[in-house]
Amino acid sequence: MGLIEFRQVTKEYGPVKALDNASLVLEPLKIYGLLGRNGAGKTTMLNILTNKIFPTSGEILFNNESVIENDRVQSQMFYMTEMKLYPSGMRISQVFRWTREFYPQFDMEYAQALAHKFALNLRKQVKTLSTGYSSIMKLILAMASNAPVIIFDEPVLGLDANHRDLFYHELMARYNEHPQTIIISTHLIDEIADVLEEAIIIKDGRLVLHQPVEQLLQSAYTVSGADAKVDQFIKNRKVIHQETLGRLKSAAVYEQLNSQIRRDAEALGLDISGAPLQKLFIYLTN
Amino acid sequence: MKNSLSVAKLKFMDCLKAMGIFYSISLLLMILTWFLSVKERGGGYNNESAALIFLFVCGLNSFKESFKFTSANGVSRKRYFRESLIAMAGIAALATLVETGLRLISQVFTRHEMLYNMLYESNSIIAVVAWTFALFFCVSLLGWLINLVYYRSSALLKIVVSLSPVYVTILLIWLNKLIGGSVFIAIGNFISFYWGITDSNSYVAVLNLLATSVFFCGLIFLLMRRAPVKE
Numbered sequence: 035m036g037l038i039e040f041r042q043v044t045k046e047y048g049p050v051k052a053l054d055n056a057s058l059v060l061e062p063l064k065i066y067g068l069l070g071r072n073g074a075g076k077t078t079m080l081n082i083l084t085n086k087i088f089p090t091s092g093e094i095l096f097n098n099e100s101v102i103e104n105d106r107v108q109s110q111m112f113y114m115t116e117m118k119l120y121p122s123g124m125r126i127s128q129v130f131r132w133t134r135e136f137y138p139q140f141d142m143e144y145a146q147a148l149a150h151k152f153a154l155n156l157r158k159q160v161k162t163l164s165t166g167y168s169s170i171m172k173l174i175l176a177m178a179s180n181a182p183v184i185i186f187d188e189p190v191l192g193l194d195a196n197h198r199d200l201f202y203h204e205l206m207a208r209y210n211e212h213p214q215t216i217i218i219s220t221h222l223i224d225e226i227a228d229v230l231e232e233a234i235i236i237k238d239g240r241l242v243l244h245q246p247v248e249q250l251l252q253s254a255y256t257v258s259g260a261d262a263k264v265d266q267f268i269k270n271r272k273v274i275h276q277e278t279l280g281r282l283k284s285a286a287v288y289e290q291l292n293s294q295i296r297r298d299a300e301a302l303g304l305d306i307s308g309a310p311l312q313k314l315f316i317y318l319t320n
Numbered sequence: 321m322k323n324s325l326s327v328a329k330l331k332f333m334d335c336l337k338a339m340g341i342f343y344s345i346s347l348l349l350m351i352l353t354w355f356l357s358v359k360e361r362g363g364g365y366n367n368e369s370a371a372l373i374f375l376f377v378c379g380l381n382s383f384k385e386s387f388k389f390t391s392a393n394g395v396s397r398k399r400y401f402r403e404s405l406i407a408m409a410g411i412a413a414l415a416t417l418v419e420t421g422l423r424l425i426s427q428v429f430t431r432h433e434m435l436y437n438m439l440y441e442s443n444s445i446i447a448v449v450a451w452t453f454a455l456f457f458c459v460s461l462l463g464w465l466i467n468l469v470y471y472r473s474s475a476l477l478k479i480v481v482s483l484s485p486v487y488v489t490i491l492l493i494w495l496n497k498l499i500g501g502s503v504f505i506a507i508g509n510f511i512s513f514y515w516g517i518t519d520s521n522s523y524v525a526v527l528n529l530l531a532t533s534v535f536f537c538g539l540i541f542l543l544m545r546r547a548p549v550k551e
Binding site: 103111112 | 330389390393395548550551
């Protein structure tokens with residue numbers, strides 16, 4: 035039995051179908067990656083789940099209860115959205131206090147500790163925050179909310195490499211301590227690949243794939259070595275990406291890796307490694 | 321389970337700050353009026369009109385920001401609507417209380433000209449409080465409704481809505497000319513009835529204002545029911 039269930043959900047904006055008959059089941063206590071190109075329908079899906087907008091047809095269930103206008107269900111989810119929904123004149127400390135009003139399990143101590151780690155000044159007003167710090171404030175709210183389901187939409191928008199690293203580290207530490215269901219929608223796939231358990235790929239409003247990341251990564255591999263040898267190896271194989279640097283070449287092949295393939299590659303003096311999730315994503319969404 | 325009345329608390333606190341500033345200025349003006357009336361003998365002071373505008377603006381400003389913020393915190397539209405009504409009733413009640421207090425204080429020093437006294441003969445405190453509350457509550461709901469209409473409208477519809485008082489007025493003038501002045505007479509009669517001026521009975525106005533408030537609530541609910549959250 036799934037925790038969240040999308041049943042044939044469609045969202046239309048005039049003649050445009052932002053979400054087209056999408057059906058999906060999400061299990062509890064897993065980390066999901068919602069991946070898709072710009073305008074694929076990821077944010078629409080999350081906005082419908084959290085009642086920011088309503089579906090044209092279909093239903094969305096949370097523990098078998100409809101999510102639509104359901105306060106009990108909505109209080110079980112915290113959605114870190116890209117939208118600017120926080121009062122511009124409010125101080126961060128006030129935002130924390132009000133969030134605790136709505137999410138009584140909000141961990142104020144943890145939120146303050148995170149603010150300290152990210153160097154977020156709690157006395158600042160929301161309107162004075164840069165894009166990066168605005169994301170940080172929302173990340174902290176989401177992580178400290180202690181809601182059973184946390185949804186991140188582009189969580190690292192505007193964050194520098196250090197802060198992104200800190201976020202992934204804190205997210206995993208929190209998850210290990212208090213397992214929750216986490217949904218992350220992002221473009222930075224390679225960075226998040228190690229964090230995700232399952233990948234959901236959406237294209238033109240339709241779900242094209244829902245698979246454990248490990249299984250997905252096994253569906254392709256990268257072979258590298260001398261260009262002529264690589265060319266010989268990839269002949270008649272489904273190549274999803276190739277790069278040449280001088281006389282060295284690497285190619286990502288969409289094919290389940292087995293011992294015969296390994297032997298063939300070794301025979302040609304080629305190296306074999308796993309394919310990056312991002313390359314697979316580009317292949318699957320093109 | 322979420323804390324109950326958090327939305328009402330948020331909205332009430334939001335207005336309370338502005339109300340504090342407004343009534344501080346009102347008090348200051350009242351003192352100034354008192355000083356001037358001492359010199360000029362017999363100056364009056366009327367704060368209700370300003371309070372009415374203040375509550376209308378409160379209603380106008382109370383929607384968008386709090387709706388977005390509560391939506392970010394998983395609050396349903398139904399709950400937002402319910403608790404916003406509680407907050408607005410609370411704000412109207414507090415404003416009524418302060419106005420009554422100001423009236424009692426100012427009557428000692430100046431000739432206090434209340435809107436109520438200009439319309440009705442009765443001077444019962446219960447009638448004044450009921451009338452002021454009903455008026456304040458109705459006006460703040462009107463502010464909320466107008467803001468919501470704009471929030472739900474497209475750019476073109478916003479222009480149409482903004483211009484609607486102009487063409488309604490033109491239409492009424494044209495109709496009045498066409499029927500030989502009976503439209504304005506009917507409007508005048510309706511206003512007299514609505515405000516209970518005909519019988520000098522403020523309770524008629526209270527009932528009409530509350531009925532209007534219920535009507536506004538219905539419209540607000542319909543507009544809120546499927547309102548999308550947007551920046």
